[in-house]
Amino acid sequence: MMLPVGVAIDPKSGAMGQATGRYAKHLGETRGCYQDQAAVDALLAARGDLPVYEVVEFIQPGSDIIFGTTTMSPGQVGEEFFMTRGHFHQRRDRGEVYYTQSGRGVLLLESRQGESRTVDMVPGTCAFIPPDWAHRSINTGDAPLVFVWVCNADAGHDYAEILTRGMRQMVVKRDGAVALAPNPRYAA
Ligand code: M6P
Numbered sequence: 001m002m003l004p005v006g007v008a009i010d011p012k013s014g015a016m017g018q019a020t021g022r023y024a025k026h027l028g029e030t031r032g033c034y035q036d037q038a039a040v041d042a043l044l045a046a047r048g049d050l051p052v053y054e055v056v057e058f059i060q061p062g063s064d065i066i067f068g069t070t071t072m073s074p075g076q077v078g079e080e081f082f083m084t085r086g087h088f089h090q091r092r093d094r095g096e097v098y099y100t101q102s103g104r105g106v107l108l109l110e111s112r113q114g115e116s117r118t119v120d121m122v123p124g125t126c127a128f129i130p131p132d133w134a135h136r137s138i139n140t141g142d143a144p145l146v147f148v149w150v151c152n153a154d155a156g157h158d159y160a161e162i163l164t165r166g167m168r169q170m171v172v173k174r175d176g177a178v179a180l181a182p183n184p185r186y187a188a
């Protein structure tokens with residue numbers, strides 16, 4: 001039988017009291033996310049294979065709901081920032097919720113029809129990700145970006161589209177400001 005439980009989450013680190021799973025993604029294995037491959041190489045040479053984000057999960061066996069935290073390191077690669085791979089859900093009828101706990105970032109979303117939207121990730125903001133919108137989070141600050149996410153356990157991840165064609169927009173730092181710019185590598 002599933003029992004109620006309260007899971008403690010540290011808002012500054014994303015550490016969870018009772019994790020049932022975790023993984024980390026490093027710069028080297030996410031290098032394809034970035035425009036400037038020379039900047040990736042330079043950063044790898046200077047700082048090593050830095051952790052870009054860590055995901056910690058909680059699910060009870062048999063539950064239809066999974067939640068967890070994602071903790072993203074601050075960092076820049078060329079004019080871009082550390083980002084997640086980005087994905088659609090395998091099940092096109094499944095959305096997701098992101099609740100930002102600390103840090104600052106941008107949630108970049110793209111509908112299946114190619115419409116782009118952003119939601120600012122600031123502590124206290126709960127973002128609704130509608131079904132069939134690709135989503136990628138980007139740490140635009142200089143501290144860790146920590147957010148809690150909740151979705152259906154059967155949502156699944158579909159990485160293929162974003163991996164091959166990228167997202168239409170990218171989030172960049174230009175003239176000292178965070179801005180959106182069209183992705184020159186986007187293959188419509
Ligand atoms: C959020 C959730 C996870 C996801 C993670 C990293 O925490 O949406 O399901 O795995 O971000 O994003 P990605 O899988 O796109 O690298």
Ligand code: ZN
Binds near residue numbers: 087088089096135
């Ligand atoms: Zn998702």
